[in-house]
Amino acid sequence: MLEVHDLTVRFGGITALDGVGFTVERGEMVGLIGPNGAGKTTLFNCLTRRYQANAGRVGYEGRDLLAEPPHAIAALGIARTFQNLGLFPRMSVRENTMVGAHHHGRAGFLTASLRLPGVRREEARLRAEADEVLERLNLTALADHPAAGLPFGTLKRVELARALAARPKLLLLDEPVNGLSHAEVDEFSGALRAIRDDLDVTVIVVEHHMGFVMGICDRVICLDFGRKIAEGPPEQVQRDPAVIEAYLGTAA
Numbered sequence: 001m002l003e004v005h006d007l008t009v010r011f012g013g014i015t016a017l018d019g020v021g022f023t024v025e026r027g028e029m030v031g032l033i034g035p036n037g038a039g040k041t042t043l044f045n046c047l048t049r050r051y052q053a054n055a056g057r058v059g060y061e062g063r064d065l066l067a068e069p070p071h072a073i074a075a076l077g078i079a080r081t082f083q084n085l086g087l088f089p090r091m092s093v094r095e096n097t098m099v100g101a102h103h104h105g106r107a108g109f110l111t112a113s114l115r116l117p118g119v120r121r122e123e124a125r126l127r128a129e130a131d132e133v134l135e136r137l138n139l140t141a142l143a144d145h146p147a148a149g150l151p152f153g154t155l156k157r158v159e160l161a162r163a164l165a166a167r168p169k170l171l172l173l174d175e176p177v178n179g180l181s182h183a184e185v186d187e188f189s190g191a192l193r194a195i196r197d198d199l200d201v202t203v204i205v206v207e208h209h210m211g212f213v214m215g216i217c218d219r220v221i222c223l224d225f226g227r228k229i230a231e232g233p234p235e236q237v238q239r240d241p242a243v244i245e246a247y248l249g250t251a252a
């Protein structure tokens with residue numbers, strides 16, 4: 001599904017990604033780990049075309065992803081969540097979720113403003129789809145509640161709901177369980193497993209929570225200073241001396 005070759009991104013004198021390469025098969029759940037500043041978010045920003053790569057290639061379902069404009073990413077089936085949440089505080093949980101589905105809508109600015117019957121039907125369809133996602137994530141009771149004022153753990157689930165409403169084939173999760181309690185992490189893991197099994201979604205997840213990553217991922221890739229330093233099954237990567245050193249080096 002995804003083939004990343006020799007991806008390099010520089011910001012002035014900093015090389016945020018340095019010749020990174022890996023592949024992801026359809027249906028896999030891949031963990032992307034590495035100390036702060038390793039280049040994980042930069043990688044997501046390249047895959048969603050927010051950042052321009054200096055070198056390298058990315059193949060996505062046989063396409064040259066780096067040749068696609070940023071606005072085409074959602075329609076290609078790539079959705080992401082953000083480390084610091086990308087929600088609209090004054091909009092309800094349902095409305096925030098419907099934002100994720102906007103690229104399925106066909107109504108233009110004019111037809112939408114005129115509220116023609118076709119537009120109303122379409123809105124009802126998007127709303128029904130959003131409600132289905134909310135149900136799956138145990139958010140139905142909060143559908144009409146504004147995002148503002150909800151606990152952080154709940155907002156993390158709303159953020160996931162928004163990404164799922166886009167009906168993604170490839171889901172990029174940026175620190176989805178950061179700041180969650182132990183019980184919330186377990187709940188999130190369960191929901192994510194069910195989503196992967198039921199919705200045929202391929203997942204790449206950036207996370208510092210090792211218990212979560214090791215418990216849920218089929219394969220783990222570790223970056224350090226923009227380079228891939230390890231890749232393999234979770235138990236193997238966890239024991240890899242280069243990975244241990246990268247983390248301990250940061251802590252020291």
Ligand SMILES: Nc1ncnc2c1ncn2[C@@H]1O[C@H](COP(=O)(O)OP(=O)(O)OP(=O)(O)O)[C@@H](O)[C@H]1O
Binds near residue numbers: 014016036
């Ligand atoms: N827009 C930018 N402009 C300049 N430097 C940037 C930019 N984005 C990222 N960087 C730099 O690139 C490097 C990689 O950052 P990135 O955010 O990708 O790391 P990360 O692995 O996601 O870290 P964290 O775990 O802290 O989120 C860092 O040195 C960072 O300062």
